[in-house]
Amino acid sequence: MAENQKQNYLTHPKGIMSWLLTLDHKRIGLMYLFGGIIFFFLGGVLALGMRLELAAPGNDFVSNDTYNNMYTLHGAIMIFLFIIPAIPGALGNILLPLMLGAKDVAFPRLNLASFYIYTIGALFVMYTIISGGVDTGWTFYTPYSTTSTSNVIPMTMGIFVIGFSSILTGLNFIATIHKMRIPGLTWYKLPLFVWALYGTSLVQITATPVIAITMVLLILERLLGIGIFDPALGGDPVLYQHFFWFYSHPAVYIMILPAFGIISEIIPVHSRKKVWGYKFIAFSTLSIAFIGFLVWGHHMFTSGQSVFSQIVFSFITYFVGIPTGVKIFSWMLTMYKGQVSFTPPMLYALSFLFLFTIGGLTGIFLGAVALDIHLHDTYFVVAHFHYVMQGGTIIAFLGGLHHWWPKSMGTMYNQTVASICCLGVFLGFNGTFFPQFLLGLRGMPRRYATYDQQFAELHNYSSFWSGILGLSIFISIMNLLWSLRKNNKLDPGTNPWGGMTLEWTHTTSPPHPHNFEEEPVLEHGPYDYDKVIVEPTFKK
Amino acid sequence: MDRLTEYLFPKQVSTFAADIDNLFYFIFYSSIVLFAIVVLGMMYLAVKYRFKKGDEVRLTSSKDHSNILEALFFIVPLILVSITFVWGIKSYLQMIIVPDDAIEIKVTGQSWFWTFDYPDGGTTLNELVVPSNTPIKIVLSSKDVLHSFFIPVMRTKMDCLPNRYNVMWFDAQEEGVYDILCTEYCGTGHSQMGAKVIVMKPAQYEAYVAELGSDDENIPLDELGAKLYTKKACNTCHTLDGSALVGPSYLQTSQMWGQERVFDDGSSTLIDDNYIRSSILEPQTQIVAGYQGVMPTYQGLLNDRELDALIAFLKSLQEDSQI
Secondary structure, eight states: OOHHHHOOTTTSSOSHHHHHTOOOHHHHHHHHHHHHHHHHHHHHHHHHHHHHHHTSSSOOSSOHHHHHHHHHHHHHIIIIIIIHHIIIIIIIHHHHHHHHTOSSOSOHHHHHHHHHHHHHHHHHHHHHHHTTOOOSTTTTOTTHHHHOSSOHHHHHHHHHHHHHHHHHHHHHHHHHHHHOOOTTOOGGGSOHHHHHHHHHHHHHHHHHHHHHHHHHHHHHHHHHOOOSSOGGGTOOHHHHHHHHHHHHHHHHHHHHHHHHHHHHHHHHHHHTSOOTTHHHHHHHHHHHHHHGGGOGGGGOTTTTOOHHHHHHHHHHHHHHHHHHHHHHHHHHHHTTTSOBOOOHHHHHHHHHHHHHHHHHHHHHHHHSHHHHHHHTTBHHHHHHHHHHIIIIIIHHHHHHHHHHHHHHHSBOOOHHHHHHHHHHHHHHHHHHHHHHHHHHHTTOBSSOSSOOGGGHHHHHHHHHHHHHHHHHHHHHHHHHHHTTSTTOBOOTTOOTTOOOSHHHHSSOSSOBTTBOSSOOOOOSOTTOTTTOOOOOSSOO | OHHHHHHHSOOOOBTTHHHHHHHHHHHHHHHHHHHHHHHHHHHHHHHHTBOOTTOOOOOOOOOOOOHHHHHHHHHHHHHHHHHHHHHHHHHHHHHHSOOTTOEEEEEEEETTEEEEEETTEEEEESEEEEETTSEEEEEEEESSSOEEEEEGGGTEEEEEOSSSOEEEEEEBOSOEEEEEEEOSOOSTTGGGOOEEEEEEOHHHHHHHHHHTTTTTSSSOHHHHHHHHHHHTTGGGTBOSSSOBSSSOOHHHHHHTTTSEEEBTTSOEEEOSHHHHHHHHHOTTTSOBTTSOSOOOOOTTTSOHHHHHHHHHHHHHHHHHHHO
16 A cells, blocks of 8 residues: 555644644534533533532532523533534534535635634633523523623623624535535535535525524623613513514524434445435425524414414424424335344444334424413423433434444444443433423423422433433444544545545545545435445444 | 322313313323333333343344234324324313403512512502412413413413413312412522412402402501512511522611611612612612522512501511520
């Protein structure tokens, strides 16, 4: 093997500054991954702390105020510092140019700037935590957030700053997808992960400015007492809810669309089968991104908005449900007449189908206005969005991480351990969150530090399983890191699962610093398992 | 189904509770069917087409669509969600159109207790008394931040806003005492901001409302104070056993009678009748060190005799604990 081929982006160039000032999308992606995993860990520890407090009805471990801080930080960290940036920032950055056959993203310097803006936002959040925390909930509802004595300003400032990182990444990806594709890579030949990133980026650049301006208004209200949201100053708290959810509902699609993209990659590769309904999956991504802008009012069914609004928002909500449902069937049918291998990524993808279907279907319950009024702000909602956010996005993220780990790091983790952890995550997740549906039906409100004795058994059960869930995720990440030990390198030519997209077929694992030694020539579509045989290195 | 309902839901007390639970079951059973198709289909396909040991890696089928299947996947869920949508709206209209003959009760949320104002004068705290088989219109508002008024057995809830009135209603079909919960996060005492709704026979209700506020004249002050302690929701934040909740325990204050109390700005004062009176009426002026100044004022909610009663009750705690 020529010396040149041994070079890869992890080892060349060397030195800490070459990382901190890198313009290489793969290195920036890894730095996002590093940041994301740290915040995932922090958010996870907070979650386990909450479950510990909730294992029994009274104030057993922490006070009300501490609990309120914990749940606020758990939500804010998981959403703004992990889920929103992690998949587009980490997996998106590493993979997008590779999948397009490009040398880098369209604006590499802007890409590095995005990362540092994210870091600055994260520092604001860390400052909030160190200086005593914030207790408003990640939703910052007024007038509580304008009157609370906790550190609302640094926290909202952090979210404002992170918003710019999100917008710039979105902009960069859109330009990259439009302009950096190799000749012959037409829209319908793009891997579905690219379509998903495209939809996500559109939402990022259109919705994020709204949360940014809302956070600024909130900060101004606290600092200068301008009366926009606080009724004591002549403002309107419901206006805040409209502003907030106008971003935060589309933000759900910033979180879930990349997960759809990952699943659309994993299932065809590990089933060695052409993806079912390519065009439908591609276009439903865009339509979900669009319709996602029109349903924010379903977060406000008990706020007292007009009856007409209630009816309209309920109606449009179901239009998101239908294309999502058809997508699930498409992923399932992709396995038809394929060659399905039960590898760790595939196990995560199958878990995703199971869990996300529950998450989606329970959304139908909440979309029905009359039933939502009973379930609103109860544990039913908590369970529903965890089935979507964790059962959907985080499971897909873990699946994607296992799928592209050999590609990006050039090492293979212990697959048996990874599979057992996936089972642990699956069981632990259901054990933790399924009882919360029952709690919600019985009327257990969310954001309670203490609760009535009648809810004790289910809470206790949920807390027990959350330990299994946390442990399984922790071991699975450790298992990945353990693969980085010395003398565990894969052959650079490895294509472990037999992937057919450019990052598998045209570059080494880990990739060359410039991605491809020469511009790749497209030989087949992303899922042409009916036309070309690509031998997987690992057969299972 | 009855046993399942008993397991899944709180009691069905309002007139529309059963309808809402039935809507739940409709979505529930439809979901189970769809879920079963996805999960069983997935398991079947994954196992049937699994890559076995010794299999050759080969070209696989190019089948990637089926118009009939896709139409089915589109149309069947569409029909189901259409029914759900219409049912959801139909039931919702029933929940918001208040009958004309409803009794109107004003509910005010405040951190962290509920005040109920009855049509003929009379006010209760944290105990909503309503007649059975009578429509009750609830007019909601808040004195500070957002709260949300949730009665699980009635299957209804509504936010309380500081700047406008929201309305909900219910008609309780069964006498009993049921939970009221706050479901919009409102700070430190959010999880303790519970109350009870007491559904009585209409005749009992009439008697109760007529008596509101008039029965306190003839009982000794410390007994009246003990009643007010729960009735006016002091117990949400102040315990009687010496343990600290949101505020200092009455017992601790009682035991420190005549001694110095230190405040968060470093100043201090002797604990006496005047101190207690001003901490009830102007709680924000002196905040005990180690606590947050979150107590609302009780100005206008307690008359002089009631203030005296609470002070007498607090003092009596020390004597009790000495015995």
